[in-house]
Amino acid sequence: MNVALIGPTCAGKTTCATLLGDAFPLRHLSTGQVLRENQAQRTALGILTRKYVERGELVPDEVINAMIEEAVRKLPPEEGILLDGFPSTLYQARFLEELFKETNRQLDAVVFMPIPEPVVFARAARRIPSRPDDRPEILHRRLQQFQRTVGPVIGHYRQAGRLAFLEASGSIDAVCAALTPVFEDLRRRQPPPALTADQQRFLDEFLREKTPDKSATPQPSLDLVVMGPPGSGKGTHSAFLATQFKLPHIATGNLFRENMDDGTVLGKIARTYIDRGELVPDDVSEAMVRERLARADTHEGYVLDGFPRTLPQAKALDEIMADLNRKLDRILYLAVPDEDVVARISGRWLCPICQTPYHLVHNPPRKPGQCDKDGSALYQRDDDTAETIRARLKVFHGQTVPVIEYYRQAGLVVEVPATGAVAEVDQALLQVVQQTPRR
Ligand SMILES: [Zn+2]
Structure with a gap:
C-alpha cells in the first residue's frame, strides 16, 4: 500500500505521516525532510533550494524528483510508502507513476488535507522552533503558489477516483483518527471514500483558475x-x-x-x-x-x-x-x-x-x-x-x-x-x- 498526503504548509502532514507510518506500518518519505537534510548539510542542492524557499517559491521539480527517486529505489517493493508533500506538481505526479511502475508499486490514494489561510498563519506563528521561512508574507505567497501548482495534481487524482479529502483544521489526533479508517480500507485494497457534495464544491473552487481581482470587496475591519x-x-x-x-x-x-x-x-x-x-x-x-x-x-x-x-x-x-x-x-x-x-x-x-x-x-x-x-x-x-x-x-x-x-x-x-x-x-x-x- 502506497499513499501520499498533500496539503499546504502547517496542515500537519508530517506529524500525521509519522504517526500513521508507525501504525500501519509504512515507510515515511518526506520531501521536507529530504530538503532540510540537504540544506543542513549544505550540499550544492541544499544551498540552491534555500534560495527558493526564502523567496516563498517551491523548489524546482527535477531537484526534488532526483531526491525522491534515490530514496524510493533503496526500498524493497513490498515495503509500503507514505509520501508526505509529494507529488506537489502534475509533472511530479507523472514522474511518480513512472517511477512506481518501474519499481513494481502503485499509488493507492492521495489524501488532500486543506486548511484555511488564517489557520496556517496561526499555526506557523506558534511553531517551535520557528523557521526562518514561517513569515506570513512568505507563507501567503507560498499558499498562492501551492494552489496554482497542486490544483492540477488534485484534479488528476480526483478524475482517477483515487482522491481522499480531509479538512485538516482539527488537532493532529483528530486528523489521524479520521484518516485511520481510510488507511484501513486502502490496506484491504478498497478505494478511498467517495467525496461528499461539500468536498466536491470545495474542490471546484480550489481548482478554479484565479485571476487577480483588484476590485474585490474589502473585508470590513x-x-x-x-x-x-x-x-x-x-x-x-x-x-x-x-x-x-x-x-x-x-x-x-x-x-x-x-x-x-x-x-x-x-x-x-x-x-x-x-x-x-x-x-x-x-x-x-x-x-x-x-x-x-x-x-x-x-x-x-x-x-x-x-x-x-x-x-x-x-x-x-x-x-x-x-x-x-x-x-x-x-x-x-x-x-x-x-x-x-x-x-x-x-x-x-x-x-x-x-x-x-x-x-x-x-x-x-x-x-x-x-x-x-x-x-x-x-x-x-x-x-x-x-x-x-x-x-x-x-x-x-x-x-x-x-x-x-x-x-x-x-x-x-x-x-x-x-x-x-x-x-x-x-x-x-x-x-x-x-x-x-x-x-
Ligand atoms: Zn518602586
Whole structure:
C-alpha cells in the first residue's frame, strides 16, 4: 500500500505521516525532510533550494524528483510508502507513476488535507522552533503558489477516483483518527471514500483558475492609527482603544523587541544594525509591520501606534493595506502643544526597582523623590530632559506632521485634544471610533 498526503504548509502532514507510518506500518518519505537534510548539510542542492524557499517559491521539480527517486529505489517493493508533500506538481505526479511502475508499486490514494489561510498563519506563528521561512508574507505567497501548482495534481487524482479529502483544521489526533479508517480500507485494497457534495464544491473552487481581482470587496475591519508628538500618551490611549474594541494593539517599539527576543529573521537583521550602532533601515521596520498586520488576529482590525512616522512609511503602509485588501479607517491625532509636551515629559520620574512611573504634576509620589511602593529614590531618564524633548519635537514636526497632513487630505484624520486628563481623552477617542464605520 502506497499513499501520499498533500496539503499546504502547517496542515500537519508530517506529524500525521509519522504517526500513521508507525501504525500501519509504512515507510515515511518526506520531501521536507529530504530538503532540510540537504540544506543542513549544505550540499550544492541544499544551498540552491534555500534560495527558493526564502523567496516563498517551491523548489524546482527535477531537484526534488532526483531526491525522491534515490530514496524510493533503496526500498524493497513490498515495503509500503507514505509520501508526505509529494507529488506537489502534475509533472511530479507523472514522474511518480513512472517511477512506481518501474519499481513494481502503485499509488493507492492521495489524501488532500486543506486548511484555511488564517489557520496556517496561526499555526506557523506558534511553531517551535520557528523557521526562518514561517513569515506570513512568505507563507501567503507560498499558499498562492501551492494552489496554482497542486490544483492540477488534485484534479488528476480526483478524475482517477483515487482522491481522499480531509479538512485538516482539527488537532493532529483528530486528523489521524479520521484518516485511520481510510488507511484501513486502502490496506484491504478498497478505494478511498467517495467525496461528499461539500468536498466536491470545495474542490471546484480550489481548482478554479484565479485571476487577480483588484476590485474585490474589502473585508470590513476597524484599522486605526494613533499619532501624536512624544509624550502625547499614544501608548496609553492606544492600549485603551485596543481593549475597548477587542483589537490587537500593535506598538512598533514592542514589535521590534518581540522580533529580536524571538530571534525572527527580521529580528536578527535588525540586531546586526543595532549591534553595529547603526539605525535600523526603514525596510526592516516596514517588513515587521507588514508581517504583523498579516497575522490572523488582525482580521477584525488593529490599533497601530508608532508607525508610520515618515511619509515613505505612510506610502509603505498604503501598499501593505492594499495587499491585504483593506483600508485604513481612521487616523487619531492626539494634539498637544509643544510647551505642554516639554512640561509633561520633563515631569516624568521613574522608580529604578519596580519601574512605576510618576509625574511631578499629574501623578506625584506621596513623599517627594520616593517610590510609594518600595521607597526607592526616583530617577529621570536621560532622554526625558527638556533639551532632548525639544530635539524630538523638531523631528516630529519635520517628519511626522507631513504624514498627518497626508492623511488629512485623504479625509482620515480626526484631531483629539490630548491635554486633558487621561480618562477624558479616552472618552473623546471612544466617541470618535464608535462613529467610525468599519470598511
Ligand atoms: Zn518602586
